[in-house]
Amino acid sequence: MRVLVLVVALLTGCRSEKPVEPLRVGAASDLTVAFNALAKQYTASTGRQVELTFGSTGLLAKQLSQGAPFDVFAAADVATVEGLAAKGTCVASTQRVFAKGRLVVWTAPGITAPGSLAELADERFKHIALANTEHAPYGRAAKAALEAAGVMGNIKSRLVSGDSVSHALQLVRSGNAEAGLIARSLVTELHDGQLLLVDDSLHPPLNQAAIACGTDENRLTAAKQFLEVLRTSGALLAKYGFESADPPQ
């Protein structure tokens, strides 16, 4: 009898409350602050935890195409997401452009912000940090903006590159670079530097796109819920310096 009770207890114990697996979200570095807030909202409304992984858009996409188990991928450019959808790594029908990021010049503590990109040529900016110009969208945008502003030739030797836009920001905040071309979304809550908003006609738009990935039905449903929360979070995204995305062409 006692054995029976034990067996029943064990069986019911096993059946009850299988913990809900967390949703895995891989997101571009510029979404770090906003997505931490967004994940809290998602968890509050669905009860599911979110595991966030941040990195450069290019790095995350490469990891996804090599089988990284992200349920949601959010990139700082549209082309990368379209590429993953075309390859079948992610679910094309879930693809959505949800916001537009802005590029800013952010200065190290104690350094006065430049009045224009051209002023980056001033000698107080010994090192200027930016994200990787090959595989990070903000790095590419920064390069394009500096070239369009005609200042690239003067400051090329002073550019130092971080792996992602977060890494670039860290190089500035630690005082090793006097200024950096950073995502506005990463500095809205910081007070240790000064900001110059870069004219966004100088670089390709930093539209942010998200997509659900994977094949498991349950996880896919959860991923779509996350995308839905993202779609309705315009106010939260605006708070962190994002703007409405450009209309599709």
Next chain:
Amino acid sequence: MNGPLWLSLEIASIATLLTTLLALPLASLVSHRRLFVLDALLTTPLVLPPTVLGYFLLVVMGNHTVIGRAWQAVFGSSLVFTTTGIVFAAVITSLPLVLQATRAAIEGVDVTLVNAARTLGANRFKTYTRITLPLASRGMCAGIVLGFARALGDFGVTMMVGGNLPGETRTASLAIYDAFIADRATEALHLSLMLAGFSIVLVSVATLLGRRPHAHA
């Protein structure tokens, strides 16, 4: 395409030269005087994650810190975003390999030979350069080769503090990472094969040197 590889070889060569020059006096120091704390301190980088060293270089020895400024005043170059910094990191991470090999090799020299030289009238210095060093050279070289291989392959520190500057801090391991992410598969493969080839040759040499010269199979 081979620029980063040459830079890696240059960094590893300079670092190995410095490491070897440091290892000789340090090996005697840590083995003879039983300075175990110093020994442990100099050996720790062998097991330290490169990110820890990167963090220290960036935050403790960065451009705006007291140590960073002092370094710039003395050596005229900052540690962050420069080849100097990468060489400095390479010296720290490869020193344990060279130091421990040198120390073991020197301690392995037959004391009777050293004593014989001394009784025959050779002074300490002559005994060291003519008896101890030649006998210890095989073991030392094995350590030096391993140290070179270690210096050749750093990724973490270079990534964190280098700034990925072509010709300055964009080493082969960083170039492989960038090429891989940017889907330049041929370049990534080419550089990876070159580095792997170098490493296999270097470790083979070290293994060969590490064997006892007169041992028979």
